[in-house]
Amino acid sequence: MESVIAIVLAQMQPILAAEQIKTLAEVLRSAFNLNNTSTTAPQTSHLLEMFLTAKEVEGCSPKTIEYYRSTLTMMNDAIMKPCTLIESDDLRKYLNDYEVKRGASKVTIDNIRRIMSSFFAWLEDEDYIVKSPVRRIKRIKTAVIAKETFSDEQLETVRESCTTTRDRAIVDMLASTGMRIGELTRLNRSDIDFRERECIVTGKGNKQRPVYFDARAKTSLQNYLSTRNDNNPALFVTLNGTSRRASVGSVEGRMRRIEKSIDVGRVHPHKFRRTLATHAIGKGMPIEQVQRLLGHAKIETTMHYAMVDQNNVKASHRKYLE
The missing domain is CATH 1.10.443.10 (Intergrase catalytic core)
Structure with missing residues (x-):
């Protein structure tokens, strides 16, 4: 049922505003008794596994796959929303909180942004969402440091x-x-x-x-x-x-x-x-x-x-x- 709701929401995104989409999601979940967040987890988990499988088929190494998995799982656990309903502001807040709480560098934050971009672009390509929320998050500027070489x-x-x-x-x-x-x-x-x-x-x-x-x-x-x-x-x-x-x-x-x-x-x-x-x-x-x-x-x-x-x-x- 969660997948059906996701399809309905995706089709309504071009017509309704963000707040209206949220309200529609709540109404649908209430109507089908799906307000328990635990029932939405399998949907996100399932999509994440499908995405990782796609990356594996593309030739990504096991180490890269695991990096994708841990990064996206951490994001989902922090935002606590089905991935098909995550918005740009959710991601901006997550990146900002991650940087502040962990003292992460701009390079690390941009790496996370790139992984999120890959995931949500895949959701868009597979028609799970209409538009990737990462499109509105620009590349994070990092200082260019000349690294050492051997003479x-x-x-x-x-x-x-x-x-x-x-x-x-x-x-x-x-x-x-x-x-x-x-x-x-x-x-x-x-x-x-x-x-x-x-x-x-x-x-x-x-x-x-x-x-x-x-x-x-x-x-x-x-x-x-x-x-x-x-x-x-x-x-x-x-x-x-x-x-x-x-x-x-x-x-x-x-x-x-x-x-x-x-x-x-x-x-x-x-x-x-x-x-x-x-x-x-x-x-x-x-x-x-x-x-x-x-x-x-x-x-x-x-x-x-x-x-x-x-x-x-x-x-x-x-x-x-x-």
Whole structure:
């Protein structure tokens, strides 16, 4: 019955004002004895599960699906209205309360807004609502902070601080390919083509793409593999003697250990990726090729990763404007 009421309300939205829609909803629920909020929960829950299934079909990772689920469940629990009746003001109040009570950053709030936008856009596309209430909520402005990258000297320092052939191979692969840490840990030995110095990685949405490594990474990788006597197909395995596939957490832990032993700022896998993008653009590589190399769906993401080197800006000014 709740679904029937939702359809009626959706059809009446173009005709009635918001307050009239609310009144109509109350009258219908009263007529069908559905005023108990617990009976409206299955409707929202059902739609949320359908939405998550749709995102899974689109290729979203289990981690992304769970992030969507927790974010939207928290929103529904706070607003306490069927999702088909949620309005823009409800969402604005929720975002404001979330930011104030949790001290959340603008980036976090905009991430929540984007997830809500995806959910309500799906409800609109599937004809559960006439218009997404998120349409009236504009993108939240966030401060653009130039994140750190490694200089050539810092990269050499990181390489020299590696105490195992495995860690050296990991650093050289991350630095020369720009692949994500999850892509690196999923690699198998059979994925590596040493002759062409390339490998196929599986990125977000299970999309595959080729990445390329330099001669230094090739040598480091061959040196590491020559020390292996296990049968695990994984390209990188743990260092504790169990020969299990290395996890994202274990690699990040090794990077933190390296960070503590040297003075080059933070050392984490994503910094290698950002460094590659910045250096590639700085040396004149077309942004579209950098986008493909990094496996970004949108070129805006590539531009966000690749911070323009101020020295290049200064040199270009002198070249073109003086």
